[in-house]
Amino acid sequence: AQxxxxxxxxxxxxxxxSLELRCNYSYGATPYLFxxxxxxxxxLQLLLKYFSGDTLVQGIKGFEAEFKRSQSSFNLRKPxxxxxxxxxxxxxxxxxxxxKLIFGAGTRLAxxx
Amino acid sequence: DVKVTQSSRYLVKRTGEKVxxxxxxxxxxxxxFWYRQDPGLGLRLIYFSYDVKMKExxxxxxxxxxxxxxxxxxxLILESASTNQTSMYLCASSKGGxxxxxxxxxxxxxxxxxx
Numbered sequence: 001a002q003x004x005x006x007x008x009x010x011x012x013x014x015x016x017x018s019l020e021l022r023c024n025y026s027y028g029a030t031p032y033l034f035x036x037x038x039x040x041x042x043x044l045q046l047l048l049k050y051f052s053g054d055t056l057v058q059g060i061k062g063f064e065a066e067f068k069r070s071q072s073s074f075n076l077r078k079p080x081x082x083x084x085x086x087x088x089x090x091x092x093x094x095x096x097x098x099x100k101l102i103f104g105a106g107t108r109l110a111x112x113x
Numbered sequence: 114d115v116k117v118t119q120s121s122r123y124l125v126k127r128t129g130e131k132v133x134x135x136x137x138x139x140x141x142x143x144x145x146f147w148y149r150q151d152p153g154l155g156l157r158l159i160y161f162s163y164d165v166k167m168k169e170x171x172x173x174x175x176x177x178x179x180x181x182x183x184x185x186x187x188x189l190i191l192e193s194a195s196t197n198q199t200s201m202y203l204c205a206s207s208k209g210g211x212x213x214x215x216x217x218x219x220x221x222x223x224x225x226x227x228x
Contacts, residue, residue, distance in 0.1 A: 009153070034216060043117070043203055043219035044156075090155060100146075100171075101217060103155040 002027045002095045006104035013081050014112045021076040021107050023091030032094035033074040034101065035065055039087045047089075050074060061085070086111045116140070117220040119204050125226045132191040134223050136204030143209025145187035146217065147171075147179060150201040162187055163209060194227045201225075 003026045013019055025031055032051050036044040048059025055067040065076045074091060088108045092101040120135035138145065144163050148156040148171075158171030160179040168179050176198060180188045187206075191198055201224050205217040 004155075036219075041221070043221045044205075044217075045219070046216040049216055100158065100161065101156075103157075105153055105155040 002031075002093060002102050004091050004093050004102055004104035006089075006091055006107050008107045009105070010108045010110065012110040012112060015083050016080050019076075019078045019081045019085070019109070021089050021091075021109070023074045023076065023104060024072050025074065025091075025093045026072065027093055027095060030069075033065075033067060034092040034094070035059065035063070035074070035076050036090045036092060036103075037061075037087045038090065038106075044090060047076070081109075081111055083111045083113060085109060117204055117206055117218050119202075119220040119223050121223050122221065123224050123226075125228060126191075126194050127228055128194060128196060130191075130194045132194045132225070132227075134189040134191075134202055134204075134225070136187045136189070136206075136220060137185050138187075138204075138206040138218070139185065140206060140208075140218065141184065142206035142218070143184075144207045144217075145181065146205040146207075147177075147187065147189045148203045148205065149173070149198075150203055150222070156203060159189065196227050199225060199227045 005024045034049045035047040038044045047063050050057050050067045088106045090106045091104040117138045126132050146161040147159045150156050162168045162181040178190045201222050203222045204220045207217045
């Protein structure tokens, strides 16, 4: 069965530091992969998505993610974190058909000033 | 700007009540979804709809039903609310068709408490 694992439940970084959030998926074929962000009290906002082609994808708010087929990973990165990046981040995979998504459990990011 | 609107941000109901959660999207999207979000579990799909009057069960449909009479509106119904249905409920929509799935657009959620 398809699944998404986000190994880190909570991560704390200092403002200005670099960030990497991990995501591993289990899916037989080439997946469609997404990262979403949820600010407190808000719905989810799409940060970026990967379908095919260049394995390094750029998203909004200065985020990027790299698809590594050999590691079944799609890690999210940002070179310099801002206090406003504090939120919960969800990785998701779309196995196909009707745009259904399977979400990971999320990683809550805290940013220290 | 695209918009998915959930009728209530906060809702308190009593055990056994029939509860309706409403969602409206203004993007003319074919697909609509209902999720519940619980700490440590991420988002779990309850039901989705890919067309008017069409629905499919998601991963946790028990205790819920849905209605889609118009393309822009997707309702989630708790037939007889129970305390274990206390949760955050998120509605989403996405464009249908095409060769690759489009991203889903989410509402701000309804935090439902069942007492």
